[in-house]
Amino acid sequence: MKHRQTRQRLAKMRRSVFLGCGSYLPEKIVTNDDLANRLDTSDEWITQRTGIRQRHIAFEDENTSDLAIEAAKVALKRASLDASEIDLVIVATATPDNTFPAVATRVQSKLGIKQGAAFDVQAACSGFIYALNTTDNMLRLGQANKALLIGSECFSRIVDWNDRGTCVLFGDGAGAVVLGTEDGDGQNTDRGVLSTHIYADGDYYEHLCTDGGPSTNGKAGVVKMEGREVFKHAAVRMAEAVETSLSRNGFLIGDVDWLVPHQANMRIMDSVAKKLSIEKSKIIVTVDQQANTSAATIPLALADAESKGRFCSGDLISLTAMGGGFTWGSALVRW
Numbered sequence: 001m002k003h004r005q006t007r008q009r010l011a012k013m014r015r016s017v018f019l020g021c022g023s024y025l026p027e028k029i030v031t032n033d034d035l036a037n038r039l040d041t042s043d044e045w046i047t048q049r050t051g052i053r054q055r056h057i058a059f060e061d062e063n064t065s066d067l068a069i070e071a072a073k074v075a076l077k078r079a080s081l082d083a084s085e086i087d088l089v090i091v092a093t094a095t096p097d098n099t100f101p102a103v104a105t106r107v108q109s110k111l112g113i114k115q116g117a118a119f120d121v122q123a124a125c126s127g128f129i130y131a132l133n134t135t136d137n138m139l140r141l142g143q144a145n146k147a148l149l150i151g152s153e154c155f156s157r158i159v160d161w162n163d164r165g166t167c168v169l170f171g172d173g174a175g176a177v178v179l180g181t182e183d184g185d186g187q188n189t190d191r192g193v194l195s196t197h198i199y200a201d202g203d204y205y206e207h208l209c210t211d212g213g214p215s216t217n218g219k220a221g222v223v224k225m226e227g228r229e230v231f232k233h234a235a236v237r238m239a240e241a242v243e244t245s246l247s248r249n250g251f252l253i254g255d256v257d258w259l260v261p262h263q264a265n266m267r268i269m270d271s272v273a274k275k276l277s278i279e280k281s282k283i284i285v286t287v288d289q290q291a292n293t294s295a296a297t298i299p300l301a302l303a304d305a306e307s308k309g310r311f312c313s314g315d316l317i318s319l320t321a322m323g324g325g326f327t328w329g330s331a332l333v334r335w
């Protein structure tokens with residue numbers, strides 16, 4: 001009898017659960033036609049190659065932390081939590097206000113959070129998945145109880161606005177999620193984060209990077225990208241990462257209710273969908289309205305879908321991203 005009780009207790013597993021999502025997009029919208037007025041490009045070219053129709057661009061006096069704080073306030077409200085209950089703040093970003101300290105510390109201060117840790121995670125467009133991995137591990141280990149996880153970017157600050165090959169692709173914005181914990185049974189029917197999977201291959205460092213940095217030339221630099229190489233790897237790696245998360249948890253693609261891919265480009269998402277054989281109707285798409293906001297795309301897409309009531313409790317949601325490094329990864333979540 002004693003033996004059976006011990007086994008039952010061990011079977012309990014602490015899971016990280018999503019409690020609320022929020023987003024913030026700067027008011028200023030720049031359409032493809034706006035860009036075509038000052039660059040040798042067209043709405044037709046951008047829409048056909050990327051699916052992007054417009055992007056939000058931060059005003060000069062808006063920083064990554066400002067966007068993050070606004071998104072966090074919405075997420076906290078949706079989670080019905082007071083900021084004072086948060087004991088972990090992680091911001092995924094490649095465009096911090098300052099080289100240091102971390103954006104997360106400013107968010108922590110401005111929200112009046114007086115406890116726990118606050119730091120940034122930098123994995124370019126995969127930043128949210130990397131940060132979710134860290135958050136999930138800390139929550140499951142009991143190193144924190146309530147976490148605020150934010151993807152926030154002012155990518156417009158690091159694009160060359162005269163380079164039509166890159167500037168048309170990006171936008172600014174922030175998405176935030178609040179996570180707490182719940183006891184599960186350790187089964188794939190549990191609510192919450194079922195698993196996360198993160199990867200990198202630094203041999204591709206030069207294929208997607210900025211041409212500056214604090215220890216090289218003392219500047220932030222601007223985005224340099226080998227578009228076709230990025231395209232090829234993004235489609236393959238994101239599909240692979242999703243498949244790994246499914247097989248690790250005993251699922252098939254047909255079990256997935258929603259796929260939330262990093263929103264780089266509609267054609268990359270189409271290619272991932274084709275490789276996985278998942279219906280396009282199951283893919284959350286925001287790239288048309290928001291363009292590529294790097295580490296913010298996934299939490300922005302989650303907030304968009306949640307606010308439209310698209311997710312139901314118990315839905316199986318697959319998240320995946322790929323970005324500079326190259327870095328990539330996936331997460332499987334039961335809503």
Ligand code: ACO
Nearest residue numbers: 041045049125164165168227228230231234264265322323
């Ligand atoms: N408007 C008009 N013409 C353009 C533009 C533009 N905005 N940009 C490039 N072109 C031209 C090029 O100059 C080239 O002209 P040329 O034939 O006279 O030399 C022509 O279009 C084709 O250029 P390519 O770069 O070969 O175009 P491609 O079909 O590869 O499409 C694109 C470019 C959309 C960037 C594609 O490579 C792509 O989607 N790559 C993925 C990159 C991406 O999404 N990166 C985001 C960051 S990474 C991430 O988040 C995962």
